[in-house]
Amino acid sequence: MSKTALTWTQEMDKRAQSLVDLRRDFHRHPELSCEEHRTAEIIAERLHTAGLELYTGVGGTTGVVGILHGDKPGRTIAWRADIDALPLTEILEAPFTSSKPGVMHACGHDGHTAIGITLAEILAARRADVAGTAVFIFQPAEEIFAGAKPMIEAGVLDNPYVERVYGLHLTTQTPAGHVTVRPGPSMASADFFDIEVAGQGGHGAYPHLSIDPITVAANILLGMQNLVSRETAAQETAVLTVGQITAGTKHNIIPASAIMKGSLRMFNAEVRTQIVERLGSFITNIAHAYQAEAHLSFQGEGCPTVINHPEETAFVHRCACDELGQEAVTEGNTVMASDDMSLFLEHRPGCYFRVGIGSTGGPSKPHHAPEFEMNEAGLPVGLRVALNVMLNALADRN
Numbered sequence: 001m002s003k004t005a006l007t008w009t010q011e012m013d014k015r016a017q018s019l020v021d022l023r024r025d026f027h028r029h030p031e032l033s034c035e036e037h038r039t040a041e042i043i044a045e046r047l048h049t050a051g052l053e054l055y056t057g058v059g060g061t062t063g064v065v066g067i068l069h070g071d072k073p074g075r076t077i078a079w080r081a082d083i084d085a086l087p088l089t090e091i092l093e094a095p096f097t098s099s100k101p102g103v104m105h106a107c108g109h110d111g112h113t114a115i116g117i118t119l120a121e122i123l124a125a126r127r128a129d130v131a132g133t134a135v136f137i138f139q140p141a142e143e144i145f146a147g148a149k150p151m152i153e154a155g156v157l158d159n160p161y162v163e164r165v166y167g168l169h170l171t172t173q174t175p176a177g178h179v180t181v182r183p184g185p186s187m188a189s190a191d192f193f194d195i196e197v198a199g200q201g202g203h204g205a206y207p208h209l210s211i212d213p214i215t216v217a218a219n220i221l222l223g224m225q226n227l228v229s230r231e232t233a234a235q236e237t238a239v240l241t242v243g244q245i246t247a248g249t250k251h252n253i254i255p256a257s258a259i260m261k262g263s264l265r266m267f268n269a270e271v272r273t274q275i276v277e278r279l280g281s282f283i284t285n286i287a288h289a290y291q292a293e294a295h296l297s298f299q300g301e302g303c304p305t306v307i308n309h310p311e312e313t314a315f316v317h318r319c320a321c322d323e324l325g326q327e328a329v330t331e332g333n334t335v336m337a338s339d340d341m342s343l344f345l346e347h348r349p350g351c352y353f354r355v356g357i358g359s360t361g362g363p364s365k366p367h368h369a370p371e372f373e374m375n376e377a378g379l380p381v382g383l384r385v386a387l388n389v390m391l392n393a394l395a396d397r398n
Helices: 003-013 016-028 037-049 109-125 148-153 213-224 269-289 310-324 341-347 378-394
Strands: 053-058 063-069 072-082 131-139 164-175 184-187 191-198 238-247 257-266 293-298 306-308 350-358
Touching: 003 109, 003 378, 016 037, 016 109, 016 378, 037 053, 037 063, 037 109, 037 131, 063 109, 063 148, 072 109, 072 341, 072 378, 109 131, 109 164, 109 378, 131 148, 131 378, 148 341, 164 310, 164 341, 164 378, 191 213, 191 269, 213 238, 213 257, 213 269, 238 269, 257 269, 269 293, 306 310, 306 341, 306 350, 310 350, 310 378, 341 350, 350 378
Parallel strands: 072 131, 072 164, 164 350
Antiparallel strands: 053 063, 063 131, 184 306, 191 257, 191 293, 238 257
């Protein structure tokens, strides 16, 4: 190992416990999307102390950007990390369990934030050995797809002009110590929709005098799956899920309306457009068949597919193999979950790779669930790969 490589290893080693402690602190104090005030304050304080050029409130809420100018010439490269938590009540028993009932980090963003901060501190500590300009983007509101777009519109990729953007997502689907790096479509698009069914309320004993919106909603729910199974090519991947149905107040009252909430996920942009457009006419026609009305609406613009750029993905793969060995780095599968890192990758070439935090001796706990649990052995692995990616990208060795 060269003297330079040893120096970077020493920087990581002496921050190993701090990395875990920082992640646990964020985990104990989770904050929902657009409410990440404490989290943003800690990020800003750590980056300021490290000597980075600091910007807060970026994108109108709690976005934080830190800019590090290395002492050597090189490229301008961005590292993005998301910082928000989820509306869940944690059931994990640990000293750092969420202190906020109904709010928890159940997707690894606490780890993303801790890795991003530590990465910035390591580069700042060895600024004389760093080439180019590193832009650290700490993004709020990923869980509701409301954080990336306003930060991009605020100019985080333009001032200074970012040439490439990288980031990682921790995953319990991969054991700790392993990394997956997949070119092309990697994570699915997502569109969240609401359907309001308007019927006519009445007494449960006299359904013929009413128009039952629950029956209408049930038939819409079952029939919508045909948009995937019978109107989408078999080689394409699409998932339509209804996660909530709300209607009624009592056993024997037929309500006047019913609300359904769901999501669409896919990889092909054309298929996405096809199903989104078809869904509206489908639910309207089904409702009319039952003499009811149905209205479809979507939350925002949705989230496009995460598409990793080939050259940058091959570069990350090499960096990961250099750090972990080829046996620990695979392409992995596509993931039906979504992430608005996709918007950064629409504006700049880059790669969003996945780092294992799964159990090495039993079933792993799922994301977005109250029993979610992170194998913290994956944190230093993510940091090692991230540091190698940034050092080489900044120095134009990719």
